[in-house]
Amino acid sequence: HSYPHCWRCDTPLLYYARTSWFVRTTEYKDAMLARNARVDWHPPEIGSGRFGEWLTNNIDWAISRDRYWGTPLPLWICDRDDTHVEAIDSYVSLSKKSGCDIGEGFDPHKPFIDAHTWACSKCSGTMRRVPEVIDTWFDSGSMSFAQWHYPFENADKLAQNYPADFIAEGVDQTRGWFYSLLSIATGLGDALPRNTLADLAPTGTSVDTAPYRSVVVNDQVLDAEGAKMSKSKGNVVDPWTVLAKYGADAVRLFFIASSQVWVPRRFDEAAIRDTAGRFILTFKNVYSGIFALYANFGWSPSDADPAVADRPSLDRWILSRLATVEKEADAALGAYDATTAARLVMSFVIDDVSNWYVRLSRARFYDVDSADNRAAFATLSEVLTVTCRLLAPFAPFLSDWMHNELTGTSVHLAPYVRGNEAVRDSGLETAMVHIRTLSTLGRAAREDAGVKVRQPLSRMVCVIPVVPTASKSAHDEVTELASLLATELNVKQVSFLSSADDLVQLEAKANFRNLGKKFGKDTPLAAKAIAVLSSEALVAFEKGVPLAISVGNESKVLDPEDLTIIRRASGEMIVKETSGYFAAIDATVTAELRREGLAREVVSRVQKMRKDTGLAVSDRIVLSVSGTPELEEAVRAHQARIAEEVLAHRITVGNDGTEINAAQSVDIDGHPASIAFERAV
Numbered sequence: 001h002s003y004p005h006c007w008r009c010d011t012p013l014l015y016y017a018r019t020s021w022f023v024r025t026t027e028y029k030d031a032m033l034a035r036n037a038r039v040d041w042h043p044p045e046i047g048s049g050r051f052g053e054w055l056t057n058n059i060d061w062a063i064s065r066d067r068y069w070g071t072p073l074p075l076w077i078c079d080r081d082d083t084h085v086e087a088i089d090s091y092v093s094l095s096k097k098s099g100c101d102i103g104e105g106f107d108p109h110k111p112f113i114d115a116h117t118w119a120c121s122k123c124s125g126t127m128r129r130v131p132e133v134i135d136t137w138f139d140s141g142s143m144s145f146a147q148w149h150y151p152f153e154n155a156d157k158l159a160q161n162y163p164a165d166f167i168a169e170g171v172d173q174t175r176g177w178f179y180s181l182l183s184i185a186t187g188l189g190d191a192l193p194r195n196t197l198a199d200l201a202p203t204g205t206s207v208d209t210a211p212y213r214s215v216v217v218n219d220q221v222l223d224a225e226g227a228k229m230s231k232s233k234g235n236v237v238d239p240w241t242v243l244a245k246y247g248a249d250a251v252r253l254f255f256i257a258s259s260q261v262w263v264p265r266r267f268d269e270a271a272i273r274d275t276a277g278r279f280i281l282t283f284k285n286v287y288s289g290i291f292a293l294y295a296n297f298g299w300s301p302s303d304a305d306p307a308v309a310d311r312p313s314l315d316r317w318i319l320s321r322l323a324t325v326e327k328e329a330d331a332a333l334g335a336y337d338a339t340t341a342a343r344l345v346m347s348f349v350i351d352d353v354s355n356w357y358v359r360l361s362r363a364r365f366y367d368v369d370s371a372d373n374r375a376a377f378a379t380l381s382e383v384l385t386v387t388c389r390l391l392a393p394f395a396p397f398l399s400d401w402m403h404n405e406l407t408g409t410s411v412h413l414a415p416y417v418r419g420n421e422a423v424r425d426s427g428l429e430t431a432m433v434h435i436r437t438l439s440t441l442g443r444a445a446r447e448d449a450g451v452k453v454r455q456p457l458s459r460m461v462c463v464i465p466v467v468p469t470a471s472k473s474a475h476d477e478v479t480e481l482a483s484l485l486a487t488e489l490n491v492k493q494v495s496f497l498s499s500a501d502d503l504v505q506l507e508a509k510a511n512f513r514n515l516g517k518k519f520g521k522d523t524p525l526a527a528k529a530i531a532v533l534s535s536e537a538l539v540a541f542e543k544g545v546p547l548a549i550s551v552g553n554e555s556k557v558l559d560p561e562d563l564t565i566i567r568r569a570s571g572e573m574i575v576k577e578t579s580g581y582f583a584a585i586d587a588t589v590t591a592e593l594r595r596e597g598l599a600r601e602v603v604s605r606v607q608k609m610r611k612d613t614g615l616a617v618s619d620r621i622v623l624s625v626s627g628t629p630e631l632e633e634a635v636r637a638h639q640a641r642i643a644e645e646v647l648a649h650r651i652t653v654g655n656d657g658t659e660i661n662a663a664q665s666v667d668i669d670g671h672p673a674s675i676a677f678e679r680a681v
Contacts, residue, residue: 020064144181
């Protein structure tokens with residue numbers, strides 16, 4: 001073995017035997033193992049492995065220390081015969097033995113405690129306290145009852161609070177706090193409430209077999225190279241610098257959401273920015289950049305807000321998702337899985353709220369008067385409020401600020417969940433999963449066709465996987481959401497087919513490694529036979545119909561591993577497929593669609609110019625657009641829609657627009673153009 005050195009100053013160490021006082025923990029080792037088996041460990045392998053093995057190999061606890069500072073060991077020994085030993089259990093006993101009145105200001109530490117002596121009851125010697133102090137882990141292990149000054153008082157408080165629901169400490173506490181708590185509680189037995197092993201407890205006695213019901217074990221934070229942080233190595237990260245740079249919420253979220261707390265974690269500043277930082281920015285933008293910005297124009301909660309059942313399906317979906325996440329996050333925290341809970345909330349905010357609900361609802365926030373506007377504001381208000389509560393354990397400062405802005409109260413005084421108020425609609429959630437999957441495929445199809453999303457297309461044909469247990473209402477829910485898909489992908493018509501047979505042709509490619517085991521030297525011939533299989537035969541094969549090929553004079557049935565099925569679009573439509581979902585778009589751009597696409601490009605450019613010039617979202621403008629004949633024709637054809645989108649009182653097209661100064665030359669999808677606007681008076 002390498003020679004031992006001090007871990008702090010690197011000085012060589014000398015080991016030599018010392019006498020010590022012991023607690024005979026081996027006498028109740030089996031009871032400790034029985035109690036440990038009932039503890040809910042996180043992760044489980046610590047309880048059954050590292051800690052369980054420590055208990056299995058348990059030796060008596062060397063409880064004394066040769067130090068000056070610490071809790072004095074309350075043992076008095078006769079100075080004539082060291083077999084005469086007395087243990088003192090209280091100030092009262094000490095006062096009676098020593099004959100000294102111990103006042104309220106008595107200090108039970110060295111050197112004061114050592115002044116108390118008395119005559120030995122068995123001989124003519126004098127009883128003097130031993131010089132040792134108690135292992136400080138004995139103090140820590142007694143906290144479960146000592147915090148209430150039990151057994152001298154507060155028996156009722158201990159009964160209410162013992163055992164602990166859970167404790168949390170570092171993995172290096174296996175032989176420290178975890179053990180001392182369990183060892184002392186086991187040794188005390190029925191001196192503590194609900195602390196008797198079930199097989200020893202009288203009938204009707206309330207039983208709980210450990211000082212803690214659950215344990216959350218934290219592992220270490222390592223440096224960027226995976227080494228343990230150490231001042232001597234100079235690889236310690238200053239937490240105050242990190243907190244000042246990124247904020248406490250971002251750092252907390254990074255550690256909680258990046259991995260389970262019982263897994264060693266490398267500290268990475270870039271990950272704080274990319275994960276927790278991006279999430280916090282998104283969450284704040286949803287509130288400040290959408291809700292608060294537009295709600296200030298006149299919305300506040302009232303009876304005029306439509307009931308949830310009367311709101312559009314998109315609102316009902318996000319509220320259902322909120323209820324689902326609320327239930328799952330609460331269950332995860334109840335199981336001491338903070339990582340899963342944090343990830344659920346963060347994913348909900350980014351994927352469901354920001355990237356889907358807010359994006360599809362953005363136009364609904366531009367006004368506050370109609371029922372649809374009020375439904376959107378009421379829905380987003382509830383989503384943000386409840387999300388603040390779900391986020392509070394992980395980002396306490398941001399969530400409290402936003403909750404105060406929304407409700408005027410602290411999030412930390414609000415219940416974590418809403419009880420039975422939240423209504424879930426699993427069918428609607430499933431239908432939206434279908435729609436979002438098809439949306440992803442549709443975007444991929446547009447990309448393959450080289451057509452931007454702002455360019456409208458005529459139609460999209462979709463297929464969703466066949467679910468044997470799905471009801472007709474489930475199909476109806478998907479159809480009801482088709483308008484969202486049309487809006488998201490900018491297509492005029494969305495239709496659904498029961499199968500993709502009319503959209504794709506199936507082709508087969510041989511898997512030579514598998515075929516070689518079946519056909520041997522005839523494998524090339526088998527591969528040729530597979531290559532000419534018909535699309536209809538392959539469709540049937542996918543549905544479980546046996547498929548055989550003949551090579552020479554022998555026919556053999558094919559297994560799914562013998563070939564790879566490839567799908568190719570059977571017509572002019574661009575088809576994308578995954579896991580039984582199919583999305584096909586007609587990428588043909590007619591002259592009419594082209595004009596609408598150019599109009600959308602104009603809207604996008606004007607909106608950017610409005611933002612760059614610092615106009616308020618409610619400012620009305622006078623707009624002038626001139627350019628190529630095709631562009632001007634597109635603007636005239638869609639003038640009303642452009643005016644509505646960009647808040648233009650008036651739009652002039654072509655030479656009529658010279659009255660506005662400071663025109664900006666731009667390119668609108670390949671068309672040179674001149675755009676100018678000014679705030680309307």
